[in-house]
Amino acid sequence: MIIAGIAGIAVALWLLWQFRDKLAPPPALTGKVLYVHAIDVGQGDSYLIVTPERKTVLVDAGLAESGPRIVASLRRLDIRELDLAVATHPHADHIGGMGYVLEAVKVKNFLDSGQEHTTLTYRRMLEAVKMHVGRLTVAQAGQKFNLDNGITLSVLGPRQPWLQNVSGSDLNANSVVLRLDYGNFSMLFTGDAEDETEARLLSDQAPLDVKTLKVAHHGSRHSTKEPFLRAAKPEIAIISCGANNRYGHPTQATLDRLRRAGAKVYRTDLHGDIAIASNGVESVVTTARQASDAEIWRGRRPESASDSGDEMPDRRSGR
Numbered sequence: 001m002i003i004a005g006i007a008g009i010a011v012a013l014w015l016l017w018q019f020r021d022k023l024a025p026p027p028a029l030t031g032k033v034l035y036v037h038a039i040d041v042g043q044g045d046s047y048l049i050v051t052p053e054r055k056t057v058l059v060d061a062g063l064a065e066s067g068p069r070i071v072a073s074l075r076r077l078d079i080r081e082l083d084l085a086v087a088t089h090p091h092a093d094h095i096g097g098m099g100y101v102l103e104a105v106k107v108k109n110f111l112d113s114g115q116e117h118t119t120l121t122y123r124r125m126l127e128a129v130k131m132h133v134g135r136l137t138v139a140q141a142g143q144k145f146n147l148d149n150g151i152t153l154s155v156l157g158p159r160q161p162w163l164q165n166v167s168g169s170d171l172n173a174n175s176v177v178l179r180l181d182y183g184n185f186s187m188l189f190t191g192d193a194e195d196e197t198e199a200r201l202l203s204d205q206a207p208l209d210v211k212t213l214k215v216a217h218h219g220s221r222h223s224t225k226e227p228f229l230r231a232a233k234p235e236i237a238i239i240s241c242g243a244n245n246r247y248g249h250p251t252q253a254t255l256d257r258l259r260r261a262g263a264k265v266y267r268t269d270l271h272g273d274i275a276i277a278s279n280g281v282e283s284v285v286t287t288a289r290q291a292s293d294a295e296i297w298r299g300r301r302p303e304s305a306s307d308s309g310d311e312m313p314d315r316r317s318g319r
């Protein structure tokens with residue numbers, strides 16, 4: 001009996017030892033590590049780039065109520081200032097929280113699509129940029145920001161003349177599109193790019209081949225089309241969208257296209273905050289929550305048939 005008990009304990013200890021590696025966090029990357037954080041801001045976008053030399057870039061700031069969450073993420077990472085903040089386009093689910101961020105954290109440079117919008121949210125953001133940053137750079141394909149030595153952020157779009165009368169939203173179509181490069185790691189930030197944006201990037205022969213793709217427009221059906229995916233060939237695809245969003249983001253069609261393209265998909269509505277770490281050779285993705293493959297590859301349905309795939313309406317625009 002006693003021997004059986006001892007044997008049982010030994011087996012249990014052996015099993016724990018076997019699982020030790022599986023339960024442990026992924027091995028820390030050696031060398032100089034770059035991080036890209038997809039901050040879970042519900043239905044909206046917010047991405048933070050932190051280089052090994054602590055250069056910081058914030059791409060979008062979610063809806064107005066996301067401001068405190070973004071600032072809390074910055075504080076947690078001990079980030080007191082941002083070298084660059086980017087507003088990909090003036091929809092509320094991308095710039096809503098920007099004013100709050102600009103008030104809380106010193107921002108050295110501000111990059112904007114240059115597209116004006118009639119909403120109070122947009123006007124407030126411009127006022128905050130004027131007051132707290134002092135200057136605004138209008139994005140134009142060809143611009144390049146050197147972050148650390150060997151780490152660059154290139155503007156691939158928009159370019160003049162802006163796309164007009166697209167099938168979806170012109171503001172989305174002229175989103176700032178960025179490419180981040182570090183060794184063999186690269187990432188595309190596509191804002192709410194439309195089909196026409198992708199077609200133009202392809203015809204411009206923009207460098208689209210990347211390791212990681214920030215999927216355009218919360219996984220809407222209007223972009224992330226096959227020709228674009230054939231050029232981008234992402235190994236990792238990140239979708240920012242809210243649980244229970246009424247737009248049906250991400251759509252099944254877009255998830256199916258990503259699956260056929262061989263991308264591993266992560267979603268903020270399922271995984272929460274997502275972080276990609278890379279030392280320029282290897283990349284590791286960590287997530288706040290786990291999700292099953294069945295959940296990841298299942299699209300959401302829009303609440304109504306009129307899924308335009310458009311952004312959250314600006315609730316204050318009527319005032």
Ligand SMILES: [Zn+2]
Pocket residue numbers: 044045091093094192217218311312
């Ligand atoms: Zn959006």
Ligand SMILES: [Zn+2]
Pocket residue numbers: 089091171172192310311
């Ligand atoms: Zn939008």
